[in-house]
């Protein structure tokens with residue numbers, strides 16, 4: 001979501017004639033912030049401290065993203081030397097107008113094509129979230145859900161494809177809750193409309209919610225050559241008691257049923273989840289239920305996090321953070337090791353198979369990289385003549401937990 005917001009603001013600035021440059025040469029520094037965990041928030045403060053040396057009377061520091069809703073004007077009080085411009089998420093017009101009044105770059109570059117990175121274009125379809133998971137700060141900082149009209153989304157995606165994008169990624173904190181405000185269609189209808197765009201090679205969406213996922217969405221995915229075979233479906237815990245305390249709105253049997261149905265329709269589905277360990281009240285038995293769920297489902301990727309209280313959430317304000325830090329770390333490391341083994345075993349199954357890779361660019365070693373339809377990252381060796389944006393058939397030669405490596409298939 002932050003990447004999409006940065007993209008949106010960057011496009012607006014580029015249209016006004018601004019160009020990206022090094023911090024040393026820049027007149028304006030903008031921080032797009034995340035506060036989902038304390039560590040992310042701490043990074044914002046550390047960056048702001050770093051900027052004190054850079055800031056002069058001629059230069060502007062701006063802060064946008066979730067910290068604006070959480071801390072608001074407090075930022076200006078804490079950093080008077082920076083006098084930061086505080087920009088609410090998505091409300092970029094006044095900010096850009098203010099900059100234009102101060103700096104005139106109207107002779108700069110023209111508006112670049114949608115999706116500056118070229119290959120993938122990110123489109124926000126829902127802003128905010130109507131759930132109230134007890135650990136989560138997002139509803140407080142991003143507000144209640146606002147849904148973008150389906151026609152506008154399809155138009156934006158079409159323009160991106162016309163400008164050279166090969167893939168679009170539909171984004172929402174809970175993308176499954178999508179409802180066209182001008183009609184009645186949900187996410188299944190939206191992806192069905194977007195996948196019809198001529199020239200579009202791939203369509204992804206994230207993040208799903210087990211409580212809201214429409215059964216027909218899985219049917220639409222299974223029938224499509226464009227929609228990727230990947231589901232980002234956070235489970236958060238494998239224990240029903242903890243799920244209830246988290247107010248997630250589903251039980252593990254419901255989650256299992258979705259996975260079973262999805263895999264029966266798409267046996268090669270890439271399944272990504274999020275798990276929090278050490279949530280208030282998580283006993284050893286509850287933790288072992290999560291461990292057992294990971295062993296049973298065999299996710300492709302698990303984003304693991306130790307619970308950290310976020311002030312303003314129900315869990316922080318009304319529950320006791322009763323799992324000691326050392327125990328949270330032990331549980332985290334235990335699941336990390338388990339998941340590494342599972343992911344290595346699963347990716348090894350790709351070796352010797354042909355996969356289709358959408359080339360995204362070159363890595364730091366100069367090798368081509370991209371993703372397969374199931375979301376796994378792939379390195380393509382000996383791919384002279386292949387360029388970003390190309391779909392390439394690749395024979396997988398080697399696999400690690402995190403990525404595949406292969407050669408262009410003959």
Ligand code: SF4
Nearest residue numbers: 129131133136138173
């Ligand atoms: Fe946060 Fe996701 Fe729950 Fe919404 S659904 S409150 S974004 S965890």
